[in-house]
Amino acid sequence: MTTEPAREPPPPGFRWPDRIRAAAFFSFDMDAEAAMLADHPEVVDYLDVIAHQRYGPQVAVPRILRLLDRVGLRTTFFIPGWVAETWPDLARSVRDAGHEIGHHGYRHESVRGVDEATEIGYLEGGLSALDEVLGVRPTGYRAPSWDMNFRTPALLARYGFRYDSGLMDSDHPYRLATGPGPDAATLIELPCHWSLDDWNRYNYVPGLTGTGVIGRPSEVVAAWAEELDAIVAVGGIFSLTIHPFVSGRPARAEALEILIRRAAAIDGLWLASGDEIAARVEGLDLPPVHHARPDTTG
Numbered sequence: 178m179t180t181e182p183a184r185e186p187p188p189p190g191f192r193w194p195d196r197i198r199a200a201a202f203f204s205f206d207m208d209a210e211a212a213m214l215a216d217h218p219e220v221v222d223y224l225d226v227i228a229h230q231r232y233g234p235q236v237a238v239p240r241i242l243r244l245l246d247r248v249g250l251r252t253t254f255f256i257p258g259w260v261a262e263t264w265p266d267l268a269r270s271v272r273d274a275g276h277e278i279g280h281h282g283y284r285h286e287s288v289r290g291v292d293e294a295t296e297i298g299y300l301e302g303g304l305s306a307l308d309e310v311l312g313v314r315p316t317g318y319r320a321p322s323w324d325m326n327f328r329t330p331a332l333l334a335r336y337g338f339r340y341d342s343g344l345m346d347s348d349h350p351y352r353l354a355t356g357p358g359p360d361a362a363t364l365i366e367l368p369c370h371w372s373l374d375d376w377n378r379y380n381y382v383p384g385l386t387g388t389g390v391i392g393r394p395s396e397v398v399a400a401w402a403e404e405l406d407a408i409v410a411v412g413g414i415f416s417l418t419i420h421p422f423v424s425g426r427p428a429r430a431e432a433l434e435i436l437i438r439r440a441a442a443i444d445g446l447w448l449a450s451g452d453e454i455a456a457r458v459e460g461l462d463l464p465p466v467h468h469a470r471p472d473t474t475g
């Protein structure tokens with residue numbers, strides 16, 4: 178079987194390994210109760226909402242680990258530090274299954290409008306929790322809710338992260354500069370998009386999140402398969418963001434497994450974890466991209 182060339186030329190300097198024409202990054206954000214508590218602190222008293230979120234650690238994560246074992250996929254779980262502390266045995270089961278553990282905040286905090294000391298506190302809180310519970314120093318970061326400010330990339334570099342996954346300005350991984358100058362530190366960015374997130378396809382908690390329209394699993398993965406085929410055609414990265422409490426329900430997990438098996442059957446598509454993809458891209462001579470804050474003073 179021959180690998181088809183990409184439909185479009187790749188960005189300057191960009192090249193996948195030989196015989197690879199695109200990558201698929203099936204990533205899991207193990208939010209448990211943390212995302213809902215961060216967005217809606219009042220739910221700490223709502224048993225119904227907390228139980229809805231606990232479906233993730235209680236049922237969905239073990240099911241997804243079995244699924245990943247069946248399909249033979251090692252990938253990345255982004256885990257808020259507080260979730261690792263709250264569900265330590267579960268977090269260790271993810272680590273012990275061989276998956277990469279990435280940073281996902283401490284309590285899934287947004288960094289919009291916070292000062293630098295506060296943001297550093299979130300970063301350090303997540304790092305120390307992952308260290309204490311798992312003995313892991315993560316190299317990958319995914320911002321909770323993908324919220325970032327213009328300071329975040331430099332802080333990530335300062336704390337030794339090698340890649341971020343969450344910006345939406347590219348079809349391909351790229352080298353993200355943390356400042357404007359030629360000496361600024363860089364990270365690898367593994368871009369994402371809202372179209373490839375299960376939350377807005379399925380999740381509904383009345384009055385708190387979602388529209389009440391709950392996608393049919395076969396139709397949701399059909400939409401993702403269209404995105405996958407088109408990304409493969411341009412030689413990019415398909416980053417699917419999956420929340421266990423959302424996609425770990427039986428029909429959704431079954432549909433996800435069908436999608437992963439479909440991806441694995443695509444000639445030249447590399448299914449890999451974030452650290453594997455970032456390590457590959459780090460070796461390329463890519464021009465750094467610096468995102469400057471827009472100048473609105475003129």
Ligand code: ZN
Pocket residue numbers: 206207208212281285321322
């Ligand atoms: Zn999250």
